[in-house]
Amino acid sequence: MIMTPFLKWAGGKRWFTQRYSHLLPKRYSRYIEPFLGSGSVFFHLQPQQAVLGDSNPDVISAFQGMKEDWVQLRSRLLDHQRLHSNAHYYAVRSTVPDDKTEQAARIIYLNRACFNGIYRVNRHGVFNVPRGTRDTIVFDGEDFQAKAQLLQGAQIHLADFESLIDDARDGDLVFADPPYTVRHNLNGFVKYNEKLFAWSDQERLAYALFRAYARGAKIVCTNANHSSIRELYADRGFTLLDVSRFSPISASADSRKPFEELVIISDPPREGEER
Numbered sequence: 277m278i279m280t281p282f283l284k285w286a287g288g289k290r291w292f293t294q295r296y297s298h299l300l301p302k303r304y305s306r307y308i309e310p311f312l313g314s315g316s317v318f319f320h321l322q323p324q325q326a327v328l329g330d331s332n333p334d335v336i337s338a339f340q341g342m343k344e345d346w347v348q349l350r351s352r353l354l355d356h357q358r359l360h361s362n363a364h365y366y367a368v369r370s371t372v373p374d375d376k377t378e379q380a381a382r383i384i385y386l387n388r389a390c391f392n393g394i395y396r397v398n399r400h401g402v403f404n405v406p407r408g409t410r411d412t413i414v415f416d417g418e419d420f421q422a423k424a425q426l427l428q429g430a431q432i433h434l435a436d437f438e439s440l441i442d443d444a445r446d447g448d449l450v451f452a453d454p455p456y457t458v459r460h461n462l463n464g465f466v467k468y469n470e471k472l473f474a475w476s477d478q479e480r481l482a483y484a485l486f487r488a489y490a491r492g493a494k495i496v497c498t499n500a501n502h503s504s505i506r507e508l509y510a511d512r513g514f515t516l517l518d519v520s521r522f523s524p525i526s527a528s529a530d531s532r533k534p535f536e537e538l539v540i541i542s543d544p545p546r547e548g549e550e551r
């Protein structure tokens with residue numbers, strides 16, 4: 277059964293699952309995803325056992341709320357669907373619920389109703405994106421039960437990536453999709469990310485992945501296609517592949533930026549191999 281994420285997330289990897297799923301190993305023990313976001317790859321693979329983490333508390337609340345009580349969560353989301361308006365959006369945005377289900381419903385609703393699905397917080401960590409243009413927000417028709425059922429096999433952690441990767445053992449699969457930063461910032465997007473994920477974090481990630489690989493874990497890491505990232509992962513036994521989110525057939529000449537992303541993998545698929 278095809279499952280799609282319930283959050284819309286910057287840097288989401290649905291395009292990767294649609295075009296490059298052959299790069300993901302089929303056989304592994306546990307699936308470990310330390311930069312969860314909307315969990316596109318998790319929902320694509322639907323692993324029986326998973327360890328999921330993110331340093332963003334709103335992401336983790338959303339996943340925990342879905343796992344713990346999807347019936348109640350669905351009912352709260354249908355309330356938001358019914359009540360959706362300018363006033364309702366800003367009223368929900370200003371709340372700070374204690375309850376897990378309310379926290380999850382709040383962030384899933386705001387994520388769906390905000391401007392362009394952007395996630396941004398102020399200096400105090402409070403979500404501050406204005407309302408988007410949609411007059412209706414629709415939650416019925418989504419299969420919350422299947423997503424909640426899949427999440428029963430997952431541990432969900434509010435955590436820095438390193439602790440999850442350090443937990444990876446022989447036969448586990450680590451899929452790491454960090455915010456993209458490079459050593460020399462020439463471009464505004466990467467510079468913005470630098471505040472969230474510094475070059476020292478890229479190095480910390482690479483070394484954690486090297487240790488996990490040495491313990492026998494399988495690694496798939498997506499990253500910026502930049503010489504500094506290539507150098508960081510060179511000569512460590514990984515295969516580095518250029519990938520593009522844009523289809524060469526459908527992309528217009530302007531939007532076509534071939535091979536703007538890099539995939540770093542420990543177990544590249546071999547021709548004719550059943551994975």
Ligand SMILES: C[S@@+](CC[C@H](N)C(=O)[O-])C[C@H]1O[C@@H](n2cnc3c(N)ncnc32)[C@H](O)[C@@H]1O
Nearest residue numbers: 287288289311313314315316331332436437453
């Ligand atoms: C590119 S997004 C992942 C997108 C995801 N693959 C998807 O398909 O939606 C990167 C994620 O890393 C998280 N993150 C940033 N720094 C982190 C850290 N030090 N440890 C764990 N997660 C972190 C962000 O909150 C964000 O959700």
